[in-house]
Amino acid sequence: MTEHGTESDLSLAILGLLSIQPLSGYGLRKIFLTTAIKAYSASPGAIYPALQRLEAAGLIEGRAERRNTRRPSVAYRLTAKGRAELVEILSRPIGRDDVMRRMDKLLLRFSFMSGFVGTSVMIEFLRALAEETERYRLALEEEFAGSAADLPFSGRAALSLGVENSRTVARWARRTLAELEKTRKT
Amino acid sequence: MTEHGTESDLSLAILGLLSIQPLSGYGLRKIFLTTAIKAYSASPGAIYPALQRLEAAGLIEGRAERRNTRRPSVAYRLTAKGRAELVEILSRPIGRDDVMRRMDKLLLRFSFMSGFVGTSVMIEFLRALAEETERYRLALEEEFAGSAADLPFSGRAALSLGVENSRTVARWARRTLAELEKTRKT
DNA sequence: TGCAGCATGTAACCTGTTACATGATTAG
DNA sequence: CTAATCATGTAACAGGTTACATGCTGCA
Numbered sequence: 001m002t003e004h005g006t007e008s009d010l011s012l013a014i015l016g017l018l019s020i021q022p023l024s025g026y027g028l029r030k031i032f033l034t035t036a037i038k039a040y041s042a043s044p045g046a047i048y049p050a051l052q053r054l055e056a057a058g059l060i061e062g063r064a065e066r067r068n069t070r071r072p073s074v075a076y077r078l079t080a081k082g083r084a085e086l087v088e089i090l091s092r093p094i095g096r097d098d099v100m101r102r103m104d105k106l107l108l109r110f111s112f113m114s115g116f117v118g119t120s121v122m123i124e125f126l127r128a129l130a131e132e133t134e135r136y137r138l139a140l141e142e143e144f145a146g147s148a149a150d151l152p153f154s155g156r157a158a159l160s161l162g163v164e165n166s167r168t169v170a171r172w173a174r175r176t177l178a179e180l181e182k183t184r185k186t
Numbered sequence: 187m188t189e190h191g192t193e194s195d196l197s198l199a200i201l202g203l204l205s206i207q208p209l210s211g212y213g214l215r216k217i218f219l220t221t222a223i224k225a226y227s228a229s230p231g232a233i234y235p236a237l238q239r240l241e242a243a244g245l246i247e248g249r250a251e252r253r254n255t256r257r258p259s260v261a262y263r264l265t266a267k268g269r270a271e272l273v274e275i276l277s278r279p280i281g282r283d284d285v286m287r288r289m290d291k292l293l294l295r296f297s298f299m300s301g302f303v304g305t306s307v308m309i310e311f312l313r314a315l316a317e318e319t320e321r322y323r324l325a326l327e328e329e330f331a332g333s334a335a336d337l338p339f340s341g342r343a344a345l346s347l348g349v350e351n352s353r354t355v356a357r358w359a360r361r362t363l364a365e366l367e368k369t370r371k372t
Numbered sequence: 373t374g375c376a377g378c379a380t381g382t383a384a385c386c387t388g389t390t391a392c393a394t395g396a397t398t399a400g
Numbered sequence: 401c402t403a404a405t406c407a408t409g410t411a412a413c414a415g416g417t418t419a420c421a422t423g424c425t426g427c428a
Binding site: 210212215230231233259260 | 378379380381382383
């Protein structure tokens with residue numbers, strides 16, 4: 001089930017960051033502005049409403065800091081429910097659609113996994129990602145083989161970048177999987 | 187300037203496809219459902235309103251086919267204004283933000299270029315893409331070097347996939363650029 | 373005759389963008 | 401004291417998602 005207003009990329013990024021440390025809205029903004037967690041809107045018009053939604057859903061909880069001023073900053077942290085929700089999101093199976101259209105979100109999910117879900121979940125995630133991505137790459141290559149002759153130069157080239165990107169992701173997933181399994185045995 | 191309702195990925199995909207051949211709403215849907223132009227919503231709730239917006243803006247024009255039935259299908263084609271608009275969109279400069287957050291749109295743009303804009307525009311596009319992507323890759327690598335020690339395993343791994351993806355794109359851009367320049371000389 | 377696929381559309385809802393507004397704190 | 405930065409928010413708008421609704425056409 002899970003409450004509403006909890007399913008966007010931005011919400012996931014917020015939950016993930018708050019799982020590491022409590023942060024204010026502004027603290028989140030700075031992270032979105034200055035680190036590689038790009039792609040997730042840093043605009044106040046997105047962040048503050050998202051925080052309100054997450055708090056209304058009981059997934060995060062804000063405590064006023066700097067009590068003695070009229071404009072207190074609020075440090076948010078995950079609630080137990082929020083932690084459970086994050087685990088649930090991180091543990092979801094990977095579908096073909098995720099690989100085709102939501103690779104960014106998959107990466108975001110993976111980046112928050114360490115220490116939050118067990119190694120077996122991470123292993124399963126990477127295994128499924130490698131498999132689905134390979135499958136998708138094969139489909140793209142078939143399409144390429146079938147239609148390359150009809151496509152203009154730029155269409156053909158764009159499609160072939162799609163193939164290469166899939167290759168890069170699948171290779172990364174297999175390599176990371178191997179690293180993880182090595183660590184586990186040690 | 188350019189009218190409203192014309193700037194989304196979906197609108198660009200529609201303009202691009204109609205620049206190749208006239209299509210009905212359903213024809214567009216089928217393409218989104220069955221080819222590599224994934225990532226662009228195939229749902230009627232997105233496509234039909236988008237077509238209405240583009241027609242209202244004077245960029246496309248629908249002609250009723252199958253006149254004698256009560257539910258005619260409508261074949262849309264680009265107007266002169268729509269062609270001009272598409273050329274303008276395809277020719278826009280590439281910014282850092284595009285490379286960080288809108289790579290899909292850049293690829294979509296490139297895929298429609300052949301025959302629609304001159305070789306010099308394509309060359310400039312690829313040159314700028316390679317350059318910006320390289321720059322971005324360097325920034326990611328710097329960030330990786332600076333924070334890898336603090337990051338948990340999965341965060342580090344996700345960041346390193348970001349680096350590899352940038353490498354793949356930059357390499358593709360340089361290679362495609364070389365191909366294009368060779369073709370030109372022939 | 374009835375079902376699958378062709379074909380078009382609407383309405384409610386959700387969330388991000390842009391632009392604006394406000395006040396507090398700190399460094400020069 | 402004043403400018404930059406910290407810090408939080410709202411409102412209008414745009415566009416996509418989901419779900420629903422409708423009717424036609426060809427075929428078994």
